[in-house]
Amino acid sequence: MYIIPAIDIIDGKCVRLTQGDYEQMKVYDQNPLDVAKRFEDAGIKRLHLVDLDGAKAKHIVNYKVLEKIASNTALHIDFGGGLKSDEDLHVAFESGAQQITGGTIAVKNAELFTQWINKYGAEKIILGSDFKDKFIAVDGWQEKSDLELFPFLENYISKGIVYSICTDVSKDGLLEGSSVAIYKDIISEFSDLKLIASGGVKNISEVEKLREIGCYGAIIGKAIYEGKITLKEIEKVMLES
Numbered sequence: 001m002y003i004i005p006a007i008d009i010i011d012g013k014c015v016r017l018t019q020g021d022y023e024q025m026k027v028y029d030q031n032p033l034d035v036a037k038r039f040e041d042a043g044i045k046r047l048h049l050v051d052l053d054g055a056k057a058k059h060i061v062n063y064k065v066l067e068k069i070a071s072n073t074a075l076h077i078d079f080g081g082g083l084k085s086d087e088d089l090h091v092a093f094e095s096g097a098q099q100i101t102g103g104t105i106a107v108k109n110a111e112l113f114t115q116w117i118n119k120y121g122a123e124k125i126i127l128g129s130d131f132k133d134k135f136i137a138v139d140g141w142q143e144k145s146d147l148e149l150f151p152f153l154e155n156y157i158s159k160g161i162v163y164s165i166c167t168d169v170s171k172d173g174l175l176e177g178s179s180v181a182i183y184k185d186i187i188s189e190f191s192d193l194k195l196i197a198s199g200g201v202k203n204i205s206e207v208e209k210l211r212e213i214g215c216y217g218a219i220i221g222k223a224i225y226e227g228k229i230t231l232k233e234i235e236k237v238m239l240e241s
Contacts, residue, residue, distance in 0.1 A: 002046050002218070005221070007048070012032070020137075033065075039075070047078070059085065060082055067096055070097070077097050102128055104128075106127055114159050123162070127164040130166075131167070131169065132168070135147065136148075153193065157193060166186065166197060168198075169199065171199040171200030172200060177200050194216035195217075201218060201219075201220050204233040207234075
């Protein structure tokens with residue numbers, strides 16, 4: 001299982017929100033590249049980079065941060081936040097993203113998102129399946145759609161999706177534990193899906209639990225920045241896996 005740290009960007013800085021609330025923002029580092037390099041030095045291979053300004057603006061904003069990290073590290077970067085057009089996607093890939101994550105676009109413009117899957121291939125496009133009470137959340141998690149999580153996944157798997165980042169919005173940033181039971185059900189239902197769990201991971205034993213149930217990856221944000229999970233603990237788990 002891949003352990004994938006998250007770097008969320010506002011105004012070019014590394015921040016974290018709580019449950020997607022922009023009013024509950026904490027700045028952790030002025031320089032996201034320094035953070036990314038620390039992750040790489042710890043043996044981490046992948047990075048989840050989120051353009052929170054882009055999510056709010058509904059178009060890519062912080063592509064220069066992506067470019068800087070991609071140019072100065074060997075991290076495999078998946079990039080999301082505000083990708084709404086072909087031009088946004090072009091800029092993201094040109095700036096160094098190996099994969100992009102689309103969530104709101106997959107709900108509000110399914111035709112375009114499906115075109116992206118067909119054009120770029122399933123290895124490049126990750127489905128963002130962010131949910132609250134088992135319904136898909138959109139627009140930076142500010143809005144709950146009427147689409148249920150499992151049919152949503154099933155629909156896009158039938159269109160070729162292989163990877164999905166699945167975030168329980170109600171857990172995100174609270175450090176109270178992730179939705180292990182739901183992830184277990186998803187893996188049981190969709191055995192070919194490479195599920196990346198996200199939201200609420202609180203300690204290294206929970207990371208190990210996510211590995212045991214068969215998650216392809218686990219995204220960790222606040223637990224790293226608040227010292228609940230250390231880079232040394234992550235190194236140890238990666239060596240064992």
